[in-house]
Amino acid sequence: MSGKENGMTEGPLDAPKAGADAPPSTSASALFDLRNVIALLFGVYGIVLTINGIVSGNDPANLAKTGGSNLNLETGIGMLVIGALFVVWVVTRPLKVPTAEETAAQDDRPAGH
Numbered sequence: 001m002s003g004k005e006n007g008m009t010e011g012p013l014d015a016p017k018a019g020a021d022a023p024p025s026t027s028a029s030a031l032f033d034l035r036n037v038i039a040l041l042f043g044v045y046g047i048v049l050t051i052n053g054i055v056s057g058n059d060p061a062n063l064a065k066t067g068g069s070n071l072n073l074e075t076g077i078g079m080l081v082i083g084a085l086f087v088v089w090v091v092t093r094p095l096k097v098p099t100a101e102e103t104a105a106q107d108d109r110p111a112g113h
Contacts, residue, residue: 049076
């Protein structure tokens with residue numbers, strides 16, 4: 001008995017939808033928001049540089065290399081501020097996953113748009 005006799009069809013119509021045709025996942029898209037990753041990287045590197053600047057900031061050899069300023073501390077604080085701004089951005093403007101109605105409305109556009 002073939003698939004057509006069972007009422008089953010074969011071919012790409014049965015294939016699970018993937019890529020742009022897949023339904024949106026709300027949890028995965030919010031979890032892997034690129035802004036979260038960037039905020040985490042800025043935060044981690046900012047903490048490392050801030051601690052390094054506090055611990056070895058008054059070393060005369062390091063101050064002589066940088067013209068008298070503690071660049072590790074200053075850069076670390078700057079990176080922490082940028083990381084915090086990314087977190088504020090994520091909280092104030094979260095990702096909006098399109099609903100089925102919005103996706104259907106977008107499919108009415110001409111091809112290539």
